[in-house]
Amino acid sequence: MTTIEEFNEHVMGSYGRFDLVLEHGENRTAVDENGKQYIDFGSGIGVNSLGFCNEKWVEAVCAQARSIQHTSNYYYTKVQADFAKLLCEATGYDKLFFGNSGAEANECAIKIARKYSFDRYGRDAERNIIITLENSFHGRTMATLSATGQDVFHNYFFPFLPGFVNVKANDSEGLIKTLNELDGRVCAVMFEFVQGEGGVVPLDKEFVDVIIEECAKRDILTIADEVQTGVGRSGKMLTSQVYGVKPNITTLAKGLAGGVPIGVCMADKSCSDVLVPGTHGSTFGGNPLACAGGIAVLETVLEDGFTDEVTKKGEYIRQKLSEIDEVDGVDGVGLMLGVRLKSKKAAEACKACLENGLLVLTAKEKLRFLPPLNISYEEIDKGISILSEILK
Ligand SMILES: *Cc1c(COP(=O)(O)O)cnc(C)c1O
Numbered sequence: 001m002t003t004i005e006e007f008n009e010h011v012m013g014s015y016g017r018f019d020l021v022l023e024h025g026e027n028r029t030a031v032d033e034n035g036k037q038y039i040d041f042g043s044g045i046g047v048n049s050l051g052f053c054n055e056k057w058v059e060a061v062c063a064q065a066r067s068i069q070h071t072s073n074y075y076y077t078k079v080q081a082d083f084a085k086l087l088c089e090a091t092g093y094d095k096l097f098f099g100n101s102g103a104e105a106n107e108c109a110i111k112i113a114r115k116y117s118f119d120r121y122g123r124d125a126e127r128n129i130i131i132t133l134e135n136s137f138h139g140r141t142m143a144t145l146s147a148t149g150q151d152v153f154h155n156y157f158f159p160f161l162p163g164f165v166n167v168k169a170n171d172s173e174g175l176i177k178t179l180n181e182l183d184g185r186v187c188a189v190m191f192e193f194v195q196g197e198g199g200v201v202p203l204d205k206e207f208v209d210v211i212i213e214e215c216a217k218r219d220i221l222t223i224a225d226e227v228q229t230g231v232g233r234s235g236k237m238l239t240s241q242v243y244g245v246k247p248n249i250t251t252l253a254k255g256l257a258g259g260v261p262i263g264v265c266m267a268d269k270s271c272s273d274v275l276v277p278g279t280h281g282s283t284f285g286g287n288p289l290a291c292a293g294g295i296a297v298l299e300t301v302l303e304d305g306f307t308d309e310v311t312k313k314g315e316y317i318r319q320k321l322s323e324i325d326e327v328d329g330v331d332g333v334g335l336m337l338g339v340r341l342k343s344k345k346a347a348e349a350c351k352a353c354l355e356n357g358l359l360v361l362t363a364k365e366k367l368r369f370l371p372p373l374n375i376s377y378e379e380i381d382k383g384i385s386i387l388s389e390i391l392k
Pocket of ligand 1: 101102103104137139140196197225226228253
């Protein structure tokens with residue numbers, strides 16, 4: 001029996017997968033079970049921010065495994081304290097909650113937003129609506145699915161959690177109209193600066209400013225879902241810095257611990273003490289292996305000049321792509337890029353890339369690049385030349 005046959009016999013079929021069995025990886029190169037090599041432009045959906053088996057990261061995770069791998073959140077560990085301190089200092093947030101995934105980080109943000117309004121306005125005010133954007137993606141749990149503004153994810157799973165209202169992205173008037181209509185009922189507005197699963201669609205700076213201003217006026221919390229855009233991906237520690245704003249809450253996950261499951265919900269002073277004992281928890285949250293991996297990633301991303309290189313590499317890729325006839329345009333920030341093609345289907349191009357030794361992603365009708373943040377120019381050249389061949 002092949003690995004794929006064995007797998008499919010025992011694992012639920014919730015994913016459309018490629019017929020590819022990856023065996024190991026080194027830096028930005030993955031190797032399949034037949035020894036074939038692939039340049040990685042996907043990082044496992046933006047997770048392996050330092051590539052495969054980065055030396056510093058492996059050392060950190062292995063040392064932690066040899067020391068203490070889990071304790072429960074009834075006790076303290078130094079590695080959790082150190083990681084939380086580093087992350088708060090790097091982002092300017094006051095306090096954070098540890099979970100294990102993007103969806104969990106967003107669940108936490110949703111709970112904080114609802115309790116914030118409950119605490120201030122009381123239960124009878126029913127100030128519990130969270131406004132999210134059309135074409136957004138916030139996760140696969142029932143609450144984050146309810147928040148997600150894309151019908152394709154909603155089939156089958158009715159009924160959804162009440163208290164989520166979608167508005168159009170980049171429609172400031174529409175947002176203000178909805179806020180007025182729901183006056184006194186809204187506790188938060190939640191958004192991605194660059195809609196990832198929605199097709200790498202950046203929000204307009206002007207619209208983001210309106211969200212922040214209108215919410216501040218009305219005592220409504222702003223929640224930035226930076227699960228995909230955070231931790232250096234945009235050429236800044238947080239994409240909120242690219243936009244020059246500071247939402248009340250920011251969630252992080254994918255790239256934060258370089259490949260170990262993690263999710264964090266970070267809050268500013270307005271709401272960092274909303275969660276009190278008994279209101280939220282997670283058995284695995286803040287797992288020491290994840291925290292050790294996270295410290296290795298943060299220390300690297302915070303090195304002098306590291307994020308500037310991310311910006312430069314993003315620009316370099318854009319430049320290279322502009323020389324390919326079939327490329328219609330490129331959207332995104334830093335090393336989060338959505339490539340529009342003129343006539344080829346993104347799904348077919350993605351498959352052809354894979355067959356030719358390049359791992360890329362798709363998002364809606366675009367090819368999506370989320371390469372490891374430390375990818376080299378030489379690897380970029382190799383990857384782009386594979387892409388350019390298959391697009392001929
Ligand atoms: C991937 C993603 C999520 C969900 O993260 P999981 O770890 O899969 O739960 C949420 N929000 C955004 C913006 C994402 O890209």
